[in-house]
Amino acid sequence: GESVGLHLPTLSVQEGDNSIINCAYSNSASDYFIWYKQESGKGPQFIIDIRSNMDKRQGQRVTVLLNKTVKHLSLQIAATQPGDSAVYFCAEIPSGGTYKYIFGTGTRLKVLA
Amino acid sequence: DGGITQSPKYLFRKEGQNVTLSCEQNLNHDAMYWYRQDPGQGLRLIYYSQIVNDFQKGDIAEGYSVSREKKESFPLTVTSAQKNPTAFYLCASSISSGGALDTQYFGPGTRLTVL
Numbered sequence: 001g002e003s004v005g006l007h008l009p010t011l012s013v014q015e016g017d018n019s020i021i022n023c024a025y026s027n028s029a030s031d032y033f034i035w036y037k038q039e040s041g042k043g044p045q046f047i048i049d050i051r052s053n054m055d056k057r058q059g060q061r062v063t064v065l066l067n068k069t070v071k072h073l074s075l076q077i078a079a080t081q082p083g084d085s086a087v088y089f090c091a092e093i094p095s096g097g098t099y100k101y102i103f104g105t106g107t108r109l110k111v112l113a
Numbered sequence: 114d115g116g117i118t119q120s121p122k123y124l125f126r127k128e129g130q131n132v133t134l135s136c137e138q139n140l141n142h143d144a145m146y147w148y149r150q151d152p153g154q155g156l157r158l159i160y161y162s163q164i165v166n167d168f169q170k171g172d173i174a175e176g177y178s179v180s181r182e183k184k185e186s187f188p189l190t191v192t193s194a195q196k197n198p199t200a201f202y203l204c205a206s207s208i209s210s211g212g213a214l215d216t217q218y219f220g221p222g223t224r225l226t227v228l
Contacts, residue, residue, distance in 0.1 A: 008153065034216065043119075043203055043219035044156075089155065091217075099144065099163070099207075101217065103155035 008087060010108045019077040021107045023090035028071060030092040030102070035064060035075045038106070039086045047075070047088075077109075085111045116140065117220035119204050124225045126191070126198065134189045134223045136204035143209045145187035146217060149173060150201040159202075162187055163209070191225060199227045 013019045025033070031052040036044035050057045050064045050073075057064050063076040073090050089106035117138045126132045136145065144163050148156040158171030162181040176195025181187055187206075191198045201224050205217040 036219075041222075041224075043117075043221045046216060046218060049216060099146065099158075099161050099215075101156070101158075105153060105155050 008106050008108045012110045012112055013080045014112050016079055019080045019109055021075045021088050023073040023104050025071050025073055025092040027094050029095050031095040032093040033073050034091045037086045037088055080111050082111050085109055117206055119220040119223050124223055126227050129193045131190055131192045134202055136187045136220060137185055138206045142206035144207045146205040147189045148203045150203055198225055
């Protein structure tokens with residue numbers, strides 16, 4: 001399998017509980033943020049995004065919160081399921097150049113049955 | 114079935130060889146990107162292309178080359194000059210790279226191992 005998840009922080013959550021995954025970003029000028037999910041051996045999958053003029057955005061079972069004061073982003077997954085097990089990482093996109101993503105290293109989510 | 118495809122899924126290379134990784138998209142996206150992923154690190158940009166027949170170096174372009182002869186295709190060549198090529202390579206595309214809030218979507222990746 002893919003070894004990209006080695007040495008990552010791990011969050012273990014009981015099936016059915018809520019998960020919260022955190023990300024600290026670096027650039028106060030970043031104006032767009034994305035959460036990706038990456039399963040073992042696969043490419044990253046877009047989950048949800050948020051603009052810097054928002055504090056919160058909700059999707060299906062997922063919510064992203066943005067705290068610009070402390071440059072912190074979080075992903076909340078409601079009623080975590082076994083299929084949610086993956087590495088999750090954030091991307092920040094500084095203003096002025098949308099190709100220049102800055103990616104976090106990621107957090108491994110393990111869902112316990 | 115729309116999306117981004119990468120081939121092969123696994124690739125083995127002997128030292129001193131050049132290898133080419135394929136990336137194709139049928140999303141009609143203008144911009145395409147190549148990233149390298151290593152354990153415990155965030156994705157690092159190798160090359161990107163905003164439009165056909167044009168491409169720019171990313172943060173770690175040394176030892177790599179690309180071409181963009183068609184909108185749908187953005188192959189990456191890993192040359193013998195790349196000193197540590199073993200990694201997971203990801204191709205991505207977006208509608209454009211100049212638009213606001215332009216989301217990048219990824220292919221399934223190619224795992225390259227140097228023997």
